[in-house]
Amino acid sequence: xxxxxxxxxxxxxxxxxxxxxxxxxxxxxxxxxxxxxxxxxxxxxxxxxxxxxxxxxxxxxxxxxxxxxxxxxxxxxxxxxxxxxxxxxxxxxxxxxxxxxxxxxxxxxxxxxxxxxxxxxxxxxxxxxxxxxxxxxxxxxxxxxxxxxxxxxxxxxxxxxxxxxxxxxxxxxxxxxxxxxxxxxxxxxxxxxxxxxxxxxxxxxxxxxxxxxxxxxxxxxxxxxxxxxxxxxxxxxxxxxxxxxxxxxxxxxxxxxxxxxxxxxxxxxxxxxxxxxxxxxxxxxxxxxxxxxxxxxxxxxxxxxxxxxxxxxx
Amino acid sequence: xxxxxxxxxxxxxxxxxxxxxxxxxxxxxxxxxxxxxxxxxxxxxxxxxxxxxxxxxxxxxxxxxxxxxxxxxxxxxxxxxxxxxxxxxxxxxxxxxxxxxxxxxxxxxxxxxxxxxxxxxxxxxxxxxxxxxxxxxxxxxxxxxxxxxxxxxxxxxxxxxxxxxxxxxxxxxxxxxxxxxxxxxxxxxxxxxxxxxxxxxxxxxxxxxxxxxxxxxxxxxxxxxxxxxxxxxxxxxxxxxxxxxxxxxxxxxxxxxxxxxxxxxxxxxxxxxxxxxxxxxxxxxxxxxxxxxxxxxxxxxxxxxxxxxxxxxxxxxxxxxxxxxxxxxxxxxxxxxxxxxxxxxxxxxxxxxxxxxxxxxxxxxxxxxxxxxxxxxxxxxxxxxxxxxxxxxxxxxxxxxxxxxxxxxxxxxxxxxxxxxxxxxxxxxxxxxxxxxxxxxxxxxxxxxxxxxxxxxxxxxxxxxxxxxxxxxxxxxxxxxxxxxxxxxxxxxxxxxxxxxxxxxxxxxxxxxxxxxxxxxxxxxxxxxxxxxxxxxxxxxxxxxxxxxxxxxxxxxxxxxxxxxxxxxxxxxxxxxxxxxxxxxxxxxxxxxxxxxxxxxxxxxxxxxxxxxxxxxxxxxxxxxxxxxxxxxxxxxxxxxxxxxxxxxxxxxxxxxxxxxxxxxxx
Numbered sequence: 007x008x009x010x011x012x013x014x015x016x017x018x019x020x021x022x023x024x025x026x027x028x029x030x031x032x033x034x035x036x037x038x039x040x041x042x043x044x045x046x047x048x049x050x051x052x053x054x055x056x057x058x059x060x061x062x063x064x065x066x067x068x069x070x071x072x073x074x075x076x077x078x079x080x081x082x083x084x085x086x087x088x089x090x091x092x093x094x095x096x097x098x099x100x101x102x103x104x105x106x107x108x109x110x111x112x113x114x115x116x117x118x119x120x121x122x123x124x125x126x127x128x129x130x131x132x133x134x135x136x137x138x139x140x141x142x143x144x145x146x147x148x149x150x151x152x153x154x155x156x157x158x159x160x161x162x163x164x165x166x167x168x169x170x171x172x173x174x175x176x177x178x179x180x181x182x183x184x185x186x187x188x189x190x191x192x193x194x195x196x197x198x199x200x201x202x203x204x205x206x207x208x209x210x211x212x213x214x215x216x217x218x219x220x221x222x223x224x225x226x227x228x229x230x231x232x233x234x235x236x237x238x239x240x241x242x243x244x245x246x247x248x249x250x251x252x253x254x255x256x257x258x259x260x261x262x263x264x265x266x267x268x269x270x271x272x273x274x275x276x277x278x279x280x281x282x283x284x285x286x287x288x289x290x291x292x293x294x295x296x297x298x299x300x301x302x303x304x305x306x307x308x309x310x311x312x313x314x315x316x317x318x319x320x
Numbered sequence: 321x322x323x324x325x326x327x328x329x330x331x332x333x334x335x336x337x338x339x340x341x342x343x344x345x346x347x348x349x350x351x352x353x354x355x356x357x358x359x360x361x362x363x364x365x366x367x368x369x370x371x372x373x374x375x376x377x378x379x380x381x382x383x384x385x386x387x388x389x390x391x392x393x394x395x396x397x398x399x400x401x402x403x404x405x406x407x408x409x410x411x412x413x414x415x416x417x418x419x420x421x422x423x424x425x426x427x428x429x430x431x432x433x434x435x436x437x438x439x440x441x442x443x444x445x446x447x448x449x450x451x452x453x454x455x456x457x458x459x460x461x462x463x464x465x466x467x468x469x470x471x472x473x474x475x476x477x478x479x480x481x482x483x484x485x486x487x488x489x490x491x492x493x494x495x496x497x498x499x500x501x502x503x504x505x506x507x508x509x510x511x512x513x514x515x516x517x518x519x520x521x522x523x524x525x526x527x528x529x530x531x532x533x534x535x536x537x538x539x540x541x542x543x544x545x546x547x548x549x550x551x552x553x554x555x556x557x558x559x560x561x562x563x564x565x566x567x568x569x570x571x572x573x574x575x576x577x578x579x580x581x582x583x584x585x586x587x588x589x590x591x592x593x594x595x596x597x598x599x600x601x602x603x604x605x606x607x608x609x610x611x612x613x614x615x616x617x618x619x620x621x622x623x624x625x626x627x628x629x630x631x632x633x634x635x636x637x638x639x640x641x642x643x644x645x646x647x648x649x650x651x652x653x654x655x656x657x658x659x660x661x662x663x664x665x666x667x668x669x670x671x672x673x674x675x676x677x678x679x680x681x682x683x684x685x686x687x688x689x690x691x692x693x694x695x696x697x698x699x700x701x702x703x704x705x706x707x708x709x710x711x712x713x714x715x716x717x718x719x720x721x722x723x724x725x726x727x728x729x730x731x732x733x734x735x736x737x738x739x740x741x742x743x744x745x746x747x748x749x750x751x752x753x754x755x756x757x758x759x760x761x762x763x764x765x766x767x768x769x770x771x772x773x774x775x776x777x778x779x780x781x782x783x784x785x786x787x788x789x790x791x792x793x794x795x796x797x798x799x800x801x802x803x804x805x806x807x808x809x810x811x812x813x814x815x816x817x818x819x820x821x822x823x824x825x826x827x828x829x830x831x832x833x834x835x836x837x838x839x840x841x842x843x844x845x846x847x848x849x850x851x852x853x854x855x856x857x858x859x860x861x862x863x864x865x866x867x868x869x870x871x872x873x874x875x876x877x878x879x880x881x882x883x884x885x886x887x888x889x890x891x892x893x894x895x896x897x898x899x900x901x902x903x904x905x906x907x908x909x910x911x912x913x914x915x916x917x918x919x920x921x922x923x924x925x926x927x928x929x930x931x932x933x934x935x936x937x938x939x940x941x942x943x944x945x946x947x948x949x950x951x952x953x954x955x956x957x958x959x960x961x962x963x964x965x966x967x968x969x970x971x972x973x974x975x976x977x978x979x980x981x982x983x984x985x986x987x
Contacts, residue, residue, distance in 0.1 A: 147903070
């Protein structure tokens with residue numbers, strides 16, 4: 007029982023920390039993107055202000071909606087929070103690693119997507135349906151590539167459990183094996199697709215022809231919208247952390263002392279910042295792809311993942 | 321076992337006796353069915369817990385000395401348990417449903433068909449010799465055909481029943497040929513002699529494998545033998561469709577396991593590969609066709625093909641593992657398959673019952689004519705949502721549990737089977753991931769378009785909720801979906817006994833460390849505790865509720881871009897699946913016609929007609945040419961069967977002479 011309690015406390019702490027940090031990630035990306043466009047950009051903390059403002063606003067919902075519409079953002083938020091407890095962040099152990107590994111993580115995020123995509127259909131607005139349909143389409147295309155990429159790294163460590171996996175990788179140290187590079191490229195593409203970044207989706211647009219995620223949550227307002235925005239930021243942070251865990255296990259703490267903790271937090275922030283810079287770079291230098299060109303991008307990722315597997319094990 | 325069958329027989333007689341009184345007739349037939357299912361379930365549980373095979377003799381033919389017997393092995397018991405778990409709630413549902421959906425004059429025949437079908441399926445599972453098996457198999461086919469043709473005024477129902485009969489008999493033909501070849505080699509009709517695995521060898525073994533694979537594949541609905549399934553399932557009354565998807569399909573899977581995987585000796589690696597290939601193909605094509613289907617029951621039927629494919633994919637992995645002598649891997653794969661058999665029965669039964677309620681309330685099965693049903697049918701909608709989540713393989717529900725195991729098996733297969741052939745496993749894994757993600761898209765569409773937003777027709781706006789007698793079984797099945805997901809350990813512990821009885825499969829004790837958890841065997845590094853995740857998500861929801869705790873004070877109309885928002889401006893089911901249809905157009909080969917009717921100028925059409933369809937590839941390129949060829953041969957054979965008695969007498973004479981010459985030569 008003591009162990010379960012310790013895991014629970016650890017889980018709550020880590021989830022709270024990531025929740026607190028997630029809006030900052032969006033702020034940083036927006037700032038960097040503005041710098042690329044030689045603009046001033048919003049203040050770094052703007053995302054926090056936005057969420058705080060939205061949470062205090064009057065909640066308004068459409069007449070046509072049912073409880074599914076209200077449940078959507080809450081389940082989406084809850085799955086993102088639950089997912090943080092399955093991923094090692096600062097220490098080579100995930101708080102709830104006994105509960106499940108990579109497959110559970112992917113499944114949990116899929117549950118959140120299912121909830122939000124269903125809720126989007128509830129208002130009767132064609133935008134909701136359009137966003138829902140496109141989101142599920144892209145998720146369906148990304149899923150096999152994601153699985154293959156994760157399989158490739160999982161097999162290297164001999165486990166699908168993220169705790170075990172990261173411990174194994176931290177022991178081996180960072181590697182520049184070609185299969186790791188290919189696997190990284192493959193998962194980076196999927197990261198962009200899953201977190202709704204250019205060239206797959208554009209988080210800054212509100213044009214009906216190009217919206218995907220934004221169209222899905224177009225009808226949300228006030229606290230509902232705050233939950234969606236916050237959860238999306240958390241999900242993106244989670245994907246970047248996962249990438250850092252799998253391909254750059256540097257600085258992560260194997261034992262918990264004040265010194266290692268400090269190093270781990272610094273290293274994690276640096277890595278996430280670096281990957282965020284990569285995402286911004288791709289977003290700033292590419293045009294958004296037509297929806298029907300996305301399969302080609304995802305197929306590239308799938309091919310890279312398969313090559314990564316083949317190179318390592320044949 | 322005999323008691324259960326006797327109750328079914330008695331029920332059939334009683335049903336016929338009270339055929340004039342539909343209400344009593346329904347209660348009698350379904351009550352008897354529930355009682356028999358309960359006894360079957362009890363028996364199955366006893367066999368699984370005690371590991372003792374219960375067997376006995378049904379009849380003895382004195383002259384030839386042939387014994388017709390039954391034997392409840394742990395594998396049969398597993399399938400019997402699935403049947404009992406699903407058949408009982410379906411029977412309760414049918415008492416309410418048949419009152420509305422089946423004309424009074426046909427209540428008795430439907431009730432009889434229902435009981436004959438279940439009895440025959442039970443007999444298929446327990447038959448211990450070829451004759452009993454084939455008798456039960458044929459009885460099952462005929463009972464199903466009769467149930468499919470319940471609405472025989474409808475041309476489509478008659479066609480569906482006919483197609484089902486033709487396909488089934490092609491399959492049965494393969495089975496008869498296979499069993500005869502096997503029995504003549506073994507010199508016995510009893511399964512205990514036939515299926516020891518050393519009766520045949522060499523190329524005959526391969527031929528037999530193909531015969532049995534085709535024979536059972538038809539019943540399991542594997543692509544390309546699936547064409548009957550999307551026709552027959554929607555044509556039958558919904559509760560029968562639920563039985564067909566949840567129970568009838570499993571007879572094919574049972575046969576595949578009994579014969580192809582464990583009956584013909586250690587399978588060769590190629591068989592495993594072929595089975596995996598067919599499984600993956602069925603899974604992916606099944607879900608793709610389901611995704612564009614606008615008839616809710618046909619959509620569910622295609623999804624059945626998908627899940628049969630997933631189960632068979634697991635069987636294929638198990639066969640490859642056995643061929644490579646990896647009993648531990650075979651155990652994981654078999655556990656995944658058998659677990660999925662149970663899970664699929666639970667959620668597909670639930671969804672078909674829900675679809676029945678929807679069709680009964682609105683009088684249509686077209687998803688495009690539903691919409692907003694959640695307001696009118698709150699309970700049906702809620703249970704349908706649970707089923708949709710489960711079938712999409714989302715944690716912590718049951719679909720996730722079995723797919724998790726299958727992923728483990730695939731990963732482990734890649735790590736433990738040597739050679740190039742192992743590249744097959746990650747491809748299988750990627751296809752499985754694609755399948756389950758597409759299934760999620762498919763069921764967001766099915767649930768969202770049917771139950772949410774504004775009603776798209778008057779029927780949908782005024783649909784009544786199903787009576788309690790129909791809702792309670794759905795609630796029970798929904799609870800089963802949740803329970804089987806949260807307590808995977810209990811399922812795996814009982815599966816352990818079943819797996820231990822199969823040859824070449826190691827007992828995977830390590831799979832279930834506790835009743836709440838699953839873990840992969842040998843180096844137990846990955847495990848999953850669905851309840852833990854449920855608690856974590858629950859915690860997250862509480863946080864979300866606290867953060868956004870303000871009560872909704874205002875409700876306003878949805879913004880309609882300046883125009884009026886009506887059901888006609890809503891996103892449709894066809895539109896929802898359009899992006900995927902375009903991306904997979906190589907599979908669908910869609911065609912569409914758009915006609916614009918204009919009076920003044922083509923830029924101001926008064927009416928636009930849109931017709932889109934996807935090409936039925938298998939029907940057009942395989943079955944139509946095949947049917948034409950068969951007809952052509954039949955026309956050719958007319959010359960022989962001309963109706964002239966003299967010609968027939970001549971045939972008999974010629975045949976007699978030839979036989980005499982042949983036999984004389986051999987003596």
